[in-house]
Amino acid sequence: MKILSVSTATNQLSVALNDGQKIIVEKNEQDQRNHSEHLDPMIDQILKDNNLSLKNIDRFAVAIGPGSYTGLRIGITTVKMFASILNKDVVGISTLEALAKSADTDGLIVAALDARNDNYFAGGYVTNENQVLQNVIPDGHYHIDDLISAINEYVEENDTKKVILLGNDLNTQNKFNELKTEYQFGNSDQNVLHAGLIGQLAENAPTVDPDELLPRYLRRTQAEVDWHKKTGKPYGSDSDYVEEV
Structure with a gap:
């Protein structure tokens, strides 16, 4: 094919x-x-x-x-x-699944894109026994504190020993030091x-x-938010794929 x-x-x-x-x-x-x-x-x-x-x-x-x-x-x-x-x-x-695909690990793969102001579009993935990626932390729009909490919750519940963080410039975020297991950042090709x-x-x-x-934006555009505030009208059905933050 x-x-x-x-x-x-x-x-x-x-x-x-x-x-x-x-x-x-x-x-x-x-x-x-x-x-x-x-x-x-x-x-x-x-x-x-x-x-x-x-x-x-x-x-x-x-x-x-x-x-x-x-x-x-x-x-x-x-x-x-x-x-x-x-x-x-x-x-x-x-x-985020495509980004996670670049990692070959038996641990938790966290793929993240900078959404500014300590917010990230992120999701957590693991590779199952059939070598298929599974989304175990839902793709979403997370503040860094919420992302750390979601990762730590998964790590503790599944006794995960290793986490790899994929995405540009994640190594500038000091909050990842709060993770409760060993972690590493992806290399330039994986990121x-x-x-x-x-x-x-x-x-x-x-x-x-x-x-x-x-498209799966995972948050509303500022134009949508401004329009909603100005008109008071509900968001249209064509934006059901967008998640409010």
């Missing part, structure tokens, strides 16, 4: 072509803010280099969040369009999103109708 995967969730742009679990090629651009300009040319180059066209792709996959509001929309809109026009499978993968890993997760993930592929 040929899978084309995309991540525009963070300031790194990543695109990959997989043949099932095998990553054929992955291209990455670091610290780019103009994903809308670079995504299509990157996809086009990968296809040309492998003598393929979009019609040869069996499944499209994308990181659906959390992450940059604008970035997520770019990637999701692109794969929705491809899947809809070509009548192909499409899969949405949690940004960024890789589209090839999204492709691996997508091979056995459930597909969705392209129209139902929505």
Whole structure:
């Protein structure tokens, strides 16, 4: 199964072509803010280099969040369009699950993205006996104190001896010293999103109708909050995937 995967969730742009679990090629651009300009040319180059066209792709996959509001929309809109026009499978993968996939450990994997002011988009994962990631601390928007509490609760209940923390700049957060077990930070390669890993997760993930592929922001945008305060109207049904903070 040929899978084309995309991540525009963070300031790194990543695109990959997989043949099932095998990553054929992955291209990455670091610290780019103009994903809308670079995504299509990157996809086009990968296809040309492998003598393929979009019609040869069996499944499209994308990181659906959390992450940059604008970035997520770019990637999701692109794969929705491809899947809809070509009548192909499409899969949405949690940004945090994709980040956790880069760690090979028998401990607890905590994937986190900075949400500012000591808040993080974070989730906890473990690899089960079938080598499948399980989400054991729900993906969510956490203040650092709540995240530490959630990790310590899991550690104590499951007698976990090791925690790996994945995500850029987590090593600047001193609060992790309050963890009640041994922990380590991911390396530079583990701390960024890789589209090839999204492709691996997508091979056995459930597909969705392209129209139902929505971003998972995990918190409301400031514009939504301001609109709600100004109008007093309830949030629309199209934002059911957003979690209030």
